[in-house]
Amino acid sequence: MVTLKDISRDLGLSVTQVSRALGGHADVNAQTRKRVRAAADRLGYRPNAVARGLKTGRSGIVAMVVSGTRTPEASAHLLEIVMGLSAEFSRIGLRFVLHVAQPDEDTVRLHEDLFLAGGIDGFIVISPQKSDPRIAALTRMGAAFVVHGRDPDQAHVHVDIDNFEVGRRMTDHLLRLGHRRIAFLTAGDNTFFSRERVRGLKRAYADHGLDAGMARVVGLPMIAPEGQRAASTLLSSKQRPTAIIAGNTLLARGVYRAAAMHGLQIPCDLSVLAHDDDLELFATDTFDPPIGGTFAPLSQAWVSVADTLQTMIEPEKEGLKHRILPLGFQIGGSAKSNSD
């Protein structure tokens, strides 16, 4: 391994001056700097990340802990997240440690272990729950971390989309089309994004001077089979909804299947909207008719997340803190005016 000492010996300079020359400090002669750079190149010098980490307290490594889920469909999101995040961190020169926890492991403990052992500068937290203990632990330890999503019970740096708007805009769109009995398929009440979306739905009803009690909110795991089951139940109920809003495209997939099984045409017999995360890696599934609703590419989130974490880690770098990502709306062909 080539070290600073090797360069200094080669040039007859002190280690200090070599370090400062390569580090771009001011008090080093332009001539010397050039010589040092040349020698470093010639000898094949690479700064040792571990030694630097020991001295500076920063290792350039960030980590994310995920629990090893075994539900296949949720994995689609996870892969998108892992690949997207990793690519982004790699791009900005941070190394990304992925820790997949055993099903029975305590993830809070894992965060502590990773952080207290040193060598991890910051963390990414995804899918925060209400009063998420991971967030509490990281805050307590004074670790740098960015949450994708939000936990309303704790203050933390986050990157998120405007979920209130997600609920409001899709509901508003359907109300304008004359729908009144709208079913809303979303995650459980313990997630902030779900509560926000429901709040948006209620606001839309109120804005139209309507009673939100006409809407049916269903909380469920957001994967296709669950969506199909829930939609099936809804569609065979006496007062069946004329429109269904799905929290993501996996749920929407289930709704489409249920509609087909019930012999209902979309959008003629049933309107469907969904929020679309625009997954890049699993975009193979296309909808017929093409589905409408809000959209916000998940891939964009990682740029913000990585950027934000970097600025938290490197004090000299000033960048964005909290970030709310833009939201789009596509009409699609899955919703139609209702005349009931």
Next chain:
Amino acid sequence: MVTLKDISRDLGLSVTQVSRALGGHADVNAQTRKRVRAAADRLGYRPNAVARGLKTGRSGIVAMVVSGTRTPEASAHLLEIVMGLSAEFSRIGLRFVLHVAQPDEDTVRLHEDLFLAGGIDGFIVISPQKSDPRIAALTRMGAAFVVHGRDPDQAHVHVDIDNFEVGRRMTDHLLRLGHRRIAFLTAGDNTFFSRERVRGLKRAYADHGLDAGMARVVGLPMIAPEGQRAASTLLSSKQRPTAIIAGNTLLARGVYRAAAMHGLQIPCDLSVLAHDDDLELFATDTFDPPIGGTFAPLSQAWVSVADTLQTMIEPEKEGLKHRILPLGFQIGGSAKSNSD
């Protein structure tokens, strides 16, 4: 942060002795060791991984570089690999760095950068190509690494399955059922596993005293649409095969689709076998009729890969080096005797 010095001050011992006590060395009094352990617990001491890494030269971090692919179906394998590997490394206490390269990045260079910066003890290489430059680079630098698969042109530690047997057993099974015109869908000739499988196929023909020229070998990207396209071409050819062997279940999926489009019943009009990697995360797709062929759970590979790499990194630990994983065969319901 609590350091050894803090403990030593607290107990009136030397840093040396505290280190040796916690490190489990011999020349420390049983009493003292107990006191040191207690103090460490009481003060909340956590050994600093960076400092230890600087001194010992080992950081406990391993890395894998993958190129950011955009073909959705190949991602299924990738997720399985990433999650499986990461879980296994996490389990044995090594941190796993995932580096997703930009599409235009030089992966050889990335391996060099990661290794020469220090702080990476070893690497995992997957999907080796013929004369893979990554393997050459890692060997040249003297880095520890394990390859999943094999590059026949270079000597390296590997974990693999017996691909010769994969080709031989599936072909043999079909030949016993009376098939003669067998199509073999596999990857390109630049992969060792594919060449081995074809060699196995030829051996099976020879063992039956038959000319392997009756078989059709098709090299293609191993994803469903390609399988469908290739199968479609084969099935509309004049001398259409009576059986098709698919290199993985994705290809088999395509073959099933093509058969359906051609109005062919499996197994009556067409026998199909496939090698099954038993992907855990994307096992949702079931085959009707259930597909037969060889199988070897990919998930098992990671245990071996991680174990092997660990023994290469930690000199005291003795473990397995090369490893050929066991291979199974399931009859399924997708192949039937042929009377042509």
Next chain:
DNA sequence: CGTCGTTTCCGAAACGTTTCGGATTAAGGG
């Protein structure tokens, strides 16, 4: 000629750990 500021350099300490070589003590054997 002494003082001051600027430019360019360097020694030494520090980050937290491991480990080499030796020091101290007590017990046991003659």
Next chain:
DNA sequence: CCCTTAATCCGAAACGTTTCGGAAACGACG
């Protein structure tokens, strides 16, 4: 009572880097 041995302990150096506090050289200025 001295010598050897074993059991415990410790100081100091080292890993490669960054950085604090100065030092040397030099010209400018009064």
